[in-house]
Amino acid sequence: MDTLSLPAADRFDWWCDTVGRGAAPTRISSDHSADFVGRVQMLSAGPLEATSMSFPALESERTPGLIRRSDPETYELTLIVGGAMGVTQARREAALSAGDFVMWSSSRPYTGRGRSGPDRGQSQGIVLRMPRKGLPFPEARVDEVLATRMPGSEGIGAILAHHLRALFREAPRLGEPESTRIGAATMHLAYALLAQQIDAREYPAPEARGAVLLACIDAFIEENLADPQLSPHSIAARHHVSVRTVHQVFRQRDESVSATIRRRRLERCRSDLADSRLRHLPVHAIAARNGLGDPAGFSRGFRRAYGLSPAEYRRTLRDEDRAKGPDAAEPFILDGPWR
Helix, strand or coil: CCCCHHCCHHHHHHHHHHHHHHHHCCCCCCCCHHHHHCCCEEEEEECEEEEEEEEECEEEEEEEHHHHCCCCCEEEEEEEEEEEEEEEEEEEEEECCCCEEEEEECCCCEEEEEEEEEECCCCEEEEEEEEHHHHCCHHHHHHHHCCCCECCCCCCHHHHHHHHHHHHHHHHHHHHHHHHHHHHHHHHHHHHEEEEEEEECCCCCCCHHHHHHHHHHHHHHHHHHCCCCCCCCHHHHHHCCCHHHHHHHHHHHCCCCHHHHHHHHHHHHHHHHHHHCCCCCCCCHHCCCCCCCCCCHHHHHHHHCCCCHHHHHHHHHHHHHHHCCCCCCCCCCCCCHHH
């Protein structure tokens, strides 16, 4: 959903109403209210409720009066994707930039500030809503990390950040069973991040470890598709588990680990073939940069997956671009700083 589809005079009110319905109601103010440019994408996957947002500078305040009027009793775990933000709650204040996580509670007053500017661009974030009573930790322990910066550049934070970005990118392609499983895995990763922050050594519980390992492997596969040596054996070695364990965690899905690697490589190749910035690269180079060193095998696999050879697919896209003309608009994808 994009405010640019609305008259300028209606955009800010629409934003306030949409954000208020998607999370705990807040009082929002902005110097850009006369012509507010914001984008919202909402995602529901099994137990997961998440929102991706992009917006100019604003201030969002949850007051005691708003809490008394309506409280969903949730924690809001947020990944800062772009720009800079600040959060104040429970007598703590966090200054945040892209790559950081922060969390606040709908049951306490808080203030959030999104800062934008020529050197920062718009603020962008992904918000995970977690029921307060559903967390596997004592609330008092969790409240200790409210309005506290959590780094998303290493360890479980980096894995969760990568997972959330990929989730919003791939969500339109997921069926209902996949969505439910991915949603559960996302929540387990979020719990693992909180466990790290509050030093809860008892988590993850045994039933959650497979989901966390699977999400870690997904992130590793995504980052290493270009490596022709990527395999169940290299994945097992990197995660200090047996090859048998790798195959076991993938039994949660309808696709084996090897099939997942092949599919993601072909999807990455298809994306590269459609990228006008890579048109100077021959088809075999596109395959090689995504870990597929056998041109003939790549061509056969691509045709099985998409019904056209790689060269035919690229030619079809070029013909479509010519038919659209030079003034055809590029589609909006809120994906720039995430990849």
